[in-house]
Amino acid sequence: MDSILVTGNGPLNGQIPIAGAKNACLTLMPATLLSEEPLTLTNAPRLSDIKTMTALLQSLGAEVSSLQDGQVIAMSSHNLTSQTADYDIVRKMRASNLVLGPLLARFGQAVVSLPGGCAIGARPMDLHVEGLEALGAEIELKDGYLHAGAPGGLKGAVHEMRFASVGATENIVMAATLAKGTTVLKNAAREPEIVDLVECLRKMGAQISGEGSSTIEIQGVDRLHGATHQVVTDRIELGTYMLAPAICGGEVELLGGRMSLVESFAAKLDAAGVSVTETQNGLKVARKNGRVQAVDVVTEPFPGFPTDLQAQMMALMCTAEGTSVLEERIFENRFMHAPELVRMGANIEVHGGTATVTGVEALKGAPVMATDLRASVSLILAGLAAEGETTVSRVYHLDRGYEHVVRKLEGVGAKIERIKGE
Template identity: 45%
Template sequence: MEKYIINGGSRLTGELSISGAKNAVLPILAATVIGGNKSTITNIPNLRDVQIMKEILLTLGCTVEYDGSTMIVDSKPLNQIVVPEELVREMRSSIILMGAMLSRTGEVILSYPGGCEIGPRPIDLHLKAIRDMGAEIEESHGHLHCKVTRLKGAEIQLDYPSVGATENIILAGVKAEGTTIIRNAAREPEIIDLQNYLNKAGAKVSGAGTSVIVIEGVDEFRDVNHSIISDRIVAGTIMTAAAITGGDIIINNIVIDHVLSIIAKLREAGVIIYTNGNSMKVMGPRKINSIEMLQTLPYPGFPTDMQAQMMTLLTVASGTSIISETVFENRFKHAEELARMGANIKTFGKVAVIKGVKELTGAKTTAKDLRGGAALVLAGLIARGTTEVYDIYHIERGYENLHLILQKLGADITKVN
């Protein structure tokens, strides 16, 4: 079983560029099946989830060339409607293939998706919207069988600005008959990236980044080249690593607007951050300040995917901090692992109270999910002694060679089997 071994105490310094965003590349790869066209996608991160999506595309009959950070997908030969259960169960994002496949073939069979265990992430919003667009969906024995002659445009009011549901409706709407309007749509940057890819291919999507998205159905798609936006959560994780180690790091290839909420909270904690174009300089303070209240919210609020990393920072802050997790129910699993390292954290449902301690100490820990695993790595960077992080396959779902990135910045971290 692979694990990270970290000897704490090193101050991180140096410069790096941020790779493509996991949460942008997966829906775009799903979208490649729609048009029967050739898509050349660049700035792709080398992640487990990307490999799983590649396997799904191959299983569906697409031809895929994958070299370095470029993937070329030709979906013209697509000839299957069953998405393999073992692949779907490994990756929650696979649910967005529902909208994409209905656009292409009018039929798809897939199982309920898997991924990190961070509480229920119901797909009811997806199913209701797709049904509103005319599809019949049979649910039995953990599988979904979706069929439609042709999807029809609809006005859809989301009860919650779900990223996945917003993406699924866009993918279903691009070839639907008529116009689809999504109200209370998610506003994340990754949805803007999906819109940009689709429009290059000939779709007519507008409004991404706002709460109302309009999709006019089209019949034809063309070949397309597209570069994935940089990963704001990887950037936020490295920013926090600089902060917690008292480091000095320059981060390039980052869209500053995408990380403004992270910058604001880190500055509140005393971190010094300078921005310039698509770069920033992050310097950790001598003393980390506590944060009175950090609440996760849909974009442009503070991202739930950065909550665990911020919790690690606050374990060594002066004073008491409160975190309110409003997006996912079961997202404090890292708290008990941090407590093994000496952190003083009390959780009450969706609220965590963190009382800063003078230092953390190394321990054997287990990553329970993707971002919680990253939080344990950050803790290991400053803990006295040696920290071992097990089940790092969770971490590798969202970070490309995190140990190598941190090594280059001066961390004493190794990956072993």
């Protein structure tokens, strides 16, 4: 099994190109199931999760081609052969559940395994099921599979979600595009990935308004057509690499970055003593002067502080001046990186959904183990700022969400290499 060796090497300087958003692309790909005509995505990230979604769509009979070194994905669902998403594929990645709404909307039936993914909490499917049932679907859980049917087709409805779930919002919106009548989805998630999905669906002929707000209105249409769509910039990759010069010093420009994607995160960095400025090509990040200051963080749905940047922010707080409190309100069991950071000399106390971090002068390199996708990159960031060598094992998590991480960090002066396992 591969590992990554990181050696603390001082300040970082240069440019890092930011890829298309993993979470957006994984949502856009199932949209091909809504139409017989081709859907082409550009600016696609080259990640193992994208390969998993490709395999899932192909298992349903969709044609999926990777072009231009994987940055273009050409899809067609004109001749689907199955409406069943098997456990063997779905277990690898939670986003696999996003085929449920499109299959149900177009074919009136779907059988989808309960999903897998990172071990960061239960993340149940109940919000997805409630929303689709509001549109007239009949859904039953049998032997670990959701058996969904809508013999008379889906029908528009007014539905308010109990929690602003991103995945449930995406599934319901896609299903509603082909439902009869108007659907009003209240307490909808507001993430940029949802805005990106709606923009793509609109290019396919969907009639949707209100994306980016808590109320989305969808007027159902008879059919959707083909389209070409550029995947939005990955705000989590952007935020992750913004932390590299914050934790190591130096100045790094993130190409393709947009402040609108990371405003709450950038505000926390500013409070910690890290400058974030917009440039013609993206965002430039550098410490203002000396050691960063401790700041408190509470994870919240967009536009609040992203849960997917909590682990990386904790790595920065490990060497900050003062004590910070990080509260996780989105997922339970999402502090598994904390014991690994403690192995590197960090001072962290975890109580339930709260972690208290007292900054230390310096971290020390150590062998550590990645427990999930974001935890893996937080350990790499910590290793960049630590004295000596840090070996991060189980980095297959990393491949799910960060393309060419070694190459990108090497490009700004980091001393990092991937060690091939046996």
